[in-house]
Amino acid sequence: xxxxxxxxxxxxxxxxxxxxxxxxxxxxxxxxxxxxxxxxxxxxxxxxxxxxxxxxxxxxxxxxxxxxxxxxxxxxxxxxxxxxxxxxxxxxxxxxxxxxxxxxxxxxxxxxxxxxxxxxxxxxxxxxxxxxxxxxxxxxxxxxxxxxxxxxxxxxxxxxxxxxxxxxxxxxxxxxxxxxxxxxxxxxxxxxxxxxxxxxxxxxxxxxxxxxxxxxxxxxxxxxxxxxxxxxxxxxxxxxxxxxxxxxxxxxxxxxxxxxxxxxxxxxxxxxxxxxxxxxxxxxxxxxxxxxxxxxxxxxxxxxxxxxxxxxxxxxxxxxxxxxxxxxxxxxxxxxxxxxxxxxxxxxxxxxxxxxxxxxxxxxxxxxxxxxxxxxxxxxxxxxxxxx
Numbered sequence: 001x002x003x004x005x006x007x008x009x010x011x012x013x014x015x016x017x018x019x020x021x022x023x024x025x026x027x028x029x030x031x032x033x034x035x036x037x038x039x040x041x042x043x044x045x046x047x048x049x050x051x052x053x054x055x056x057x058x059x060x061x062x063x064x065x066x067x068x069x070x071x072x073x074x075x076x077x078x079x080x081x082x083x084x085x086x087x088x089x090x091x092x093x094x095x096x097x098x099x100x101x102x103x104x105x106x107x108x109x110x111x112x113x114x115x116x117x118x119x120x121x122x123x124x125x126x127x128x129x130x131x132x133x134x135x136x137x138x139x140x141x142x143x144x145x146x147x148x149x150x151x152x153x154x155x156x157x158x159x160x161x162x163x164x165x166x167x168x169x170x171x172x173x174x175x176x177x178x179x180x181x182x183x184x185x186x187x188x189x190x191x192x193x194x195x196x197x198x199x200x201x202x203x204x205x206x207x208x209x210x211x212x213x214x215x216x217x218x219x220x221x222x223x224x225x226x227x228x229x230x231x232x233x234x235x236x237x238x239x240x241x242x243x244x245x246x247x248x249x250x251x252x253x254x255x256x257x258x259x260x261x262x263x264x265x266x267x268x269x270x271x272x273x274x275x276x277x278x279x280x281x282x283x284x285x286x287x288x289x290x291x292x293x294x295x296x297x298x299x300x301x302x303x304x305x306x307x308x309x310x311x312x313x314x315x316x317x318x319x320x321x322x323x324x325x326x327x328x329x330x331x332x333x334x335x336x337x338x339x340x341x342x343x344x345x346x347x348x349x350x351x352x353x354x355x356x357x358x359x360x361x362x363x364x365x366x367x368x369x370x371x372x373x374x375x376x377x378x379x380x381x382x383x384x385x386x387x388x
Contacts, residue, residue, distance in 0.1 A: 010132075010133060010135065013132065014129060014132070014133060015125070015129055017125060017126075017354065018125065018335065018350070018351055018353050018354025018355075019036060019037065019125075019350045019351075019354045021335070021354075022036055022335075022338045022339065022342070022348065022349070022350065022351060023036055023037065023348065025339060025342065026342040026348055029342065029346070029348075031346050032342065032346050032347070032348055033346060033347050033348065033369075033373055033376060033377045033380070034348040035347060035348055035349055035365040035366050035367070035369070035377060036338075036348040036349055036350045036364075036366070037350070037366065038124075038175060038237070038242075038322060038323070038366050039236070039237075039240075039242040039366070039368070040240060040292065040295075040322075040366075040368035040369055041368075041369045041370055041373070042240045042292070043240060044239065044240050044241050044243075044244070044277075045239070045240065045285070045288050047280060047284055047285075048239060048241070048277045048278075048280050048281045048284075048285065049277065051276050051277045051279070051280040052273050052274055052276055052277030053273075054276075055272065055273035055276035055277075056273040060272045060273045060276065061271075061272070061273065062272070063268070063269065064269050064270075064271070064272040064275070065269065066260045066263045066264050066268065066269045067093075067094050067095065067256065067259070067260050067263070068093060068094060068095025068248070068269075068270070068275065069095065069270075069272055069275040069276070069279075070090065071275075071276075071279050072093075072095055072275045072278050072279050072282075073090040073093040073095070074090055075278075075279045075282040075283055076088075076090075076093045076248060076282065077089065077090055077092075077093070078282070078283075079282045080220070080250075082286075083207075083208065083215060084207075084215070084218060084220050084221075086220045086221075088250065089253060091253035091256060092250050092251060092252070092253060093248055093249070093250060094248060094249040094251060094256075094259045094260070094263065095246065095247075095248050095269075095270050095275060095278075096246075096247045096248060096249060096263065096267075096270070097245050097246070097247070097266075097267045097270050098234060098236075098245040098246065098247045099203075099205055099232055099233060099234025099236060099247035100126055100130070100234075100245075100247070101245075101247060101266065101267065102232035102233065102234070102247040102248060102249045103126065103127055103130050103201070103203070103232050104130045104133075104134070104266075105249065105259065105262045105263065105266070106201050106230045106232055106249060107130055107131055107134045107136060107167075107201070108134050108262055109230070109251075109255065109258055109259065109262060110166055110167055110199045110201075110230070111131070111134060111135075111136040111166045111167065112135075112136075112166075113134075113135035113136070114135065114136075114137070114164060115136045115137070115164050115165070115166040116136065116137045116138075116139050116162060116164045116165045116166065117131045117136050117137070117138055117139065117165070117166060117167045117168075117169055117201075118138075118139045118141055118157065118160045118161060118165055118167070118168050118169070119138055119139070119140060119141070119168070119169040119171075120141055120142075120143055120152070120157070120169070120170065120171070120174070120179075121140040121141065121142050121143070121355065121356040121357045121358050121359065122142075122143070122176055122177055122325070122352065122355035122356055122357070122358045122359030122362065123140075123169075123171060123174070123175075123176075123355055123356055124171065124175045124176070124355070125354050125355060125356060127169055127171075127203075128140075128356060136166070137164075139160050139165070140356055140357040140358075141153070141156050141157050141160045142156075142357050142358035143174075143177060143179055143358060145327075145358065147316075148314050148315050148316035149316050150174070150177045150178070150179035151179070152179070152181065152185050152189075154185075154188050154189070154192070157189070157192065158192050158196075161192070161196050161198070165196065165198055166198055166199060167198055167199035167200065167201050168189065168192075168193055168198060168199070168200050168201070169201045169203070170186075170189060170200055170201070170202050170203070170219075171203040171204075171205075172185075172186075172202075172203075172204065172206075172216060172217075172320070173206040173207070173209060173210060173216050173318070173319065173320025173321040174206075174320070174321060175205075175206065175321055175322075175323060176321075176323045176325045176350070176352075176355050176359065176362070176364040177318070177321075177323075177325050178317075178318020178319060178320055178321045178323055178324075178325060179318075179319070179320075180210065180212075180216050180217075180318075180319040180320035180321075181216075181217060182217060183217040183221060183222065185217075186217055186218070186219055186221070186222055187222050190219065190222060190223065190227065193227075193228070194227070197228075198228070199228040199229070199230065200219065200227075200228065200229045200230070201229075201230050201232060202218075202219045202229055202230070202231045202232070203231075203232050203233075204216070204218055204219075204231060204233060205232075205233050205234050205236070205237055206237060206320055206321040206322065208238060208289060208293055209237070209293055209296055209320055209321055209322055210293075210319065210320045211297050211300065211317070211318070211319055211320060212319055216319075216320050219231070228252075230249060230250070230251050231249065231250035231251075232247065232248075232249055233247060233248050233249075233250070234246070234247035234248075235247065235278055235281060237322065238281075238285070238289045238292070239281040239285050239288065239289065240288075240292070241277075241278075241281065244274055244277070244278075246270055246274055246275070246278050292368070295368065295371070296322055296367065296368050298371060299367040299368065299369065299371055299374045300317055300318065300324070300367055301317065302367075302371060302374055302375055302378065303324055303365065303367045303374050303377070303378045304316075304317045304318075304324055306375075306378035306379065306382055307324070307326060307378060307381060307382060307385070309382075310382055310385050310386055312328060312329040312330075312385045312386065312388070313326050313327065313328055313329070313385065314327040314329075315327060322366050322367060322368045323364050323365065323366055323367070324364070324365045324367060325352070325359075325362050325363070325364050326362060326363045326364075326365065327361055327362050328363060328385055328388070329385075329388065330388040331361060331363070331388075332361065334351035334352040334353050334359075334360060334361060334362060334363055335351040335353050335354075337351070337363065338350065338351040338363065341363075341381070341384060344384055345380040345381055345383070345384040346380060347365075347377050347380055347381055347384075349363045349364060349365050350363070350364040350365075350366075351363060351364075352364065365377070365381075
């Protein structure tokens with residue numbers, strides 16, 4: 001028996017990220033404009049980093065609360081009052097080691113081996129992979145793409161629900177499509193979940209990146225106290241904290257001990273000095289977030305307008321999130337095209353094949369970067385498209 005054949009089938013089946021494949025191909029390529037991963041080019045603001053550094057130097061390096069540092073959970077209460085007009089309790093919040101861990105723990109809390117989780121695709125690939133690693137089967141329901149716009153097919157979503165379905169995973173605004181559920185969409189989804197007695201795992205990480213005014217509609221706007229909804233979120237996008245790996249779950253207080261146990265046996269909690277930085281992000285970071293959203297909106301217009309003008313890209317401007325998901329005439333293999341675009345245009349894009357059913361012919365570009373870089377990337381990509 002070799003080392004590899006002695007590993008568990010579950011571990012061996014974990015897929016390589018289709019995004020990381022392209023990143024690894026061209027990492028550190030001179031002159032490359034990297035639009036492939038979901039982060040901007042700004043470092044964490046000084047006022048956040050300084051709070052964490054001060055706490056570190058002050059000796060906040062011991063074990064801390066498994067559910068999260070109380071001042072952070074209290075700051076999350078105030079954040080939701082301010083941004084979502086929703087009054088919650090500190091007992092609704094559980095701090096995790098990233099939004100990714102929030103997703104993994106949510107799946108572990110509500111599924112057993114052999115259960116199914118229905119998700120809308122194209123989708124960020126980590127959710128389906130996390131379900132697989134928990135021995136739950138992800139079931140894809142493609143969004144409809146028509147006239148450059150993504151739409152929910154509610155009938156198709158409900159038809160995918162079977163006896164083994166335990167949850168719906170709903171990411172809105174969506175990575176990678178930018179599809180953003182309307183309040184009516186959310187109400188219809190919640191009716192379906194209630195009818196079948198299943199959970200909703202709501203990934204609303206991009207709720208503030210909404211380009212029709214205000215924030216995106218949320219399940220928090222319509223839910224009742226008894227609804228089975230877990231919200232997963234992260235500090236990564238709003239406050240330029242992708243490398244910090246700090247996230248949170250919003251859950252019914254009755255689940256508190258279960259979630260605390262899952263945190264205990266995975267990471268045993270997030271470092272307290274990092275949580276100090278997260279507190280300051282919530283309490284003092286609104287101006288930074290608002291500027292980041294305005295920057296993303298301007299870049300969305302700049303990038304999408306340039307490519308739509310080629311008449312070779314089937315795309316409307318996304319209503320939310322940080323991505324242009326492009327269907328380019330002549331591209332039939334998005335992974336091969338991503339490599340070619342690196343070599344010929346000096347732009348890093350994520351291939352649509354990484355995002356599951358319905359994404360195969362698309363390319364994802366993250367536009368949260370310096371506007372001058374976005375303008376240059378749009379021009380390079382425009383010239384590449386016109387030369388096809």
